[in-house]
Amino acid sequence: MRTLCAATLIGEFFVIGFAGLVAMKLDDLSMAAVWTVCGVGMALSVLLCGMITRPGGIQLGWALQIALVLSGFVVPMMFVLGLAFGGLWWASVHYGRRIDEVKARWAAEQEAGEAAA
Numbered sequence: 418m419r420t421l422c423a424a425t426l427i428g429e430f431f432v433i434g435f436a437g438l439v440a441m442k443l444d445d446l447s448m449a450a451v452w453t454v455c456g457v458g459m460a461l462s463v464l465l466c467g468m469i470t471r472p473g474g475i476q477l478g479w480a481l482q483i484a485l486v487l488s489g490f491v492v493p494m495m496f497v498l499g500l501a502f503g504g505l506w507w508a509s510v511h512y513g514r515r516i517d518e519v520k521a522r523w524a525a526e527q528e529a530g531e532a533a534a
Contacts, residue, residue, distance in 0.1 A: 418513025
């Protein structure tokens, strides 16, 4: 699960940065405000890569997905990108857990086979 979720989060890192470049061109936002918000989002996406397996890591990832969708009120294209990354996040968590279960089952079978031999 960790690999899939981390790949999604790194993709979000770049999307948040590019959204910051778009938002920087808006007249009603200061550059400092844009890069403070984007910097926090980018830092959170990288930090979450290491926190995925810890308690609350997945929930923080969901919070980041919600924030990404809500950023569409500033940069409208982020509604689409936020929903796309929300779907990727769901798939990463869902299928990542299934992969982890299959790996654990396979390791247990290998261990049982070695013990029997």
